Amino acid sequence: MTYTIALVLGGAGLALLLLGAVIRRRRRPADPATLRADVRAALDRGADVLAVRLYRERTGAGLLEARDEVARIGRERG
Incomplete structure (x- = not known):
């Protein structure tokens, strides 16, 4: 049970990091x-x-x- 929670939270954290990187790269050039x-x-x-x-x-x-x-x-x- 503890490992499952850790995997879910780790996966969610990784997804947020990847989403942040995608958003940062999509900014319009200044x-x-x-x-x-x-x-x-x-x-x-x-x-x-x-x-x-x-x-x-x-x-x-x-x-x-x-x-x-x-x-x-x-x-x-x-």
């Missing part, structure tokens, strides 16, 4: 010009964390990738 403008606006306000969050939400990128890209956009603006 318009690069709009994304850069929004990230620059956030950086101009000193909202670095917001800029990273915007990048992640619109691209589905991971934290490190988003942080590096936002830093690159910040260097480009001067």
Whole structure:
């Protein structure tokens, strides 16, 4: 009985993880010009964390990738 419950819960957890991955990949690609403008606006306000969050939400990128890209956009603006 305990093994059955563990298998059911494990299967449900795995299904949720897979569903999350599918949803993340189905996001519409962000318009690069709009994304850069929004990230620059956030950086101009000193909202670095917001800029990273915007990048992640619109691209589905991971934290490190988003942080590096936002830093690159910040260097480009001067």
